[in-house]
Amino acid sequence: MEPATDGLASGRLSLSQTTVEVAGERGRPTWLGHPRGLFVLFFAEMWERFSYYGMRALLIFYLVQHWMFSDGQASVIYGAYTALVYITPVIGGYLADRWLGQRKAVLYGAILLTFGHLLMAAEGDGGQGDPAMNIFWLALSFIIVGSGFLKANISVIVGQLYSRTDPRRDPAYTIFYMGINLGAALGAIFAGYLGQTYGWAYGFGAAGVGMLLGLIVFVIGKPWLEGRGEAPDPQALLARKAGLPLEWWLYLSGIAAVGVSWWLIQNQALVGTLLGAAGAVLVGYVIWVAVVKLPREDRDRIFAAMFLILGSILFWALFEQAGSSLNLFTDRSVDRNILGWDVPASMFQSINSIYIVTLAPLFAILWLALAKRGLEPSAPAKFGLAMLQLGLGFLVLVWGSAGGGLTPVIFIFLIYLLHTTGELCLSPVGLSAMNRLAPAHMASLIMGTWFFASATGNFAAGLIASATGGHDGAATAESTLAVYSQVGWMAIGAGVLVLAISPLIKRLMHLDTLKDDEIAGASEIGEAQAAGVHPGKAD
Helix, strand or coil: CCCCCCCHCCCEEEEECCCEEEEEHHHEEEEEEHHHHHHHHHHHHHHHHHHHHHHHHHHHHHHHHCCCCCCCHHHHHHHHHHHHHHHHHCCCCCCCCHHCCHHHHHHHHHHHHHHHHCEEEECCCCCCCCCCHHHHHHHHHHHHHHHHHHHHHHHHHHCCCCCCCCCHHHHHHHHHHHHHHHHHHHHHHHHHHHHHCHHHHHHHHHHHHHHHHCCCCCHHCCCCCCCCCCCCHHHHHHEECCCHHHHHHHHHHHHHHHHHHHHCCCCHHHHHHHHHHHHHHHHHHHHHHHHHHHHHHHHHHHHHHHHHHHHHHHHHHHHHHHHHHHHHHHHHHEEEEEEEEEECCCHHHHHHHHHHHHHHHHHHHHHHCCCCCCCCCCCCHHHHHHHHHHHHHHHHHHHHCCCCCCCCHHHHHHHHHHHHHHHHHHHHHHHHHHHHHHHHHHHHHHHHHHHHHHHHHHHHHHHHHHHCCEEEEECHHHHHHHHHHCCCCCHHHHHHHHHHHHHHHHHHCCHHHHHHHHHHHHHHHHHHHHCCHHHHHHH
């Protein structure tokens, strides 16, 4: 990548350890033309994603094989856990924006995550009667809350390193996005291999070490962040409330949230109830604001956004079979022998991230080329295409397994390929649409609703995965494929329906009358969240 040229005339150009450093904007030192803080955030997020996706690749197996849950029970626990992981960033982002600042929120989140991932290595003897299970629930709770403080806020700091008009913003997010998916792929490969080859403690321990490395990188690299992400009012954090500074009360609220999460993760039905009730209130409030307070065109855009948001719930509910039912199917019913090596099933969780890194630039080029010819599909049409590819992925796996016996491994690569291309048609497009459609004063609300839908989809994914277990809770190849056939055709039908009504939804978007000042307030959020394609990797 070429160094940035802005400010180059007044700066200096030198080579040091293969790094090009120039005096960039306002004399700021850069690496490869970008602020050095970008690479601090790149490596910190890479290691955080390494730890999260390394642990996630093993979690369903750990629940079934170590703690002896049935496939159905394990899938519901998995769904509740991932749903909570996607909800907490909304709260963590609010606390950072309001009081704590993004840097301190990320640091606190990294500490909680490190502690949680290392606790996962305390496996005990196994079985649901083992007292060590309480440590396991506690570990998940620390990871849930730690993710809430870290996930969204580290992406926001990336945007704060650049001015709004800086042409390096998009390339910066591309670099950061590569770190996200590189970490996710490496985590699934290394932690998955260690966990399923040498023992759970080795896999989870590797994830914990990865998170610790991310924490160290972030602490050491603080000076390179150039003061970005600091508290909006540092003095307010020092104000004492009931004998303690406000900052300490915020940290204590995180510990309290760990306790709440510890209880919720053991009561998965309550998580579903809370998601349903909170989702109904949130959607109802957004629609009420749109109808009562917004002019016609803004109201229509909110309706279009809500259509996309509700559609994303179905997509993630099916897409997120990857970490649960599809992971178990790959372990039990797929011929995983590649060049004489039986590859551990958890390592296949890296395929999605590898595909994303490979294909995302090609999709960006494709959309641009189609746009120049006036042929680019609208955002709703892309959602329809995403549903079609999602459904086709399931059906390809079902067809590839029709002969009986072990399923050839090529069909696992094919289902992940089709699901990834579907993801690339929906996730970045949805983030961009939320950014464009939300009035500036509703930008955070609409983006929060988008990620709340992701949480709901993940919980629904657990329920769908549990259905593969049948009456006794133990999934077989036949029961899994029967469910996949049903959801595959359901996704195909939904895709056809969305494509059919996409012209109507496009008209509701009123793209011809959008103005820059209407979306200026949302652009910071949209660009920050668009650092990664999948919400689980980026938000």
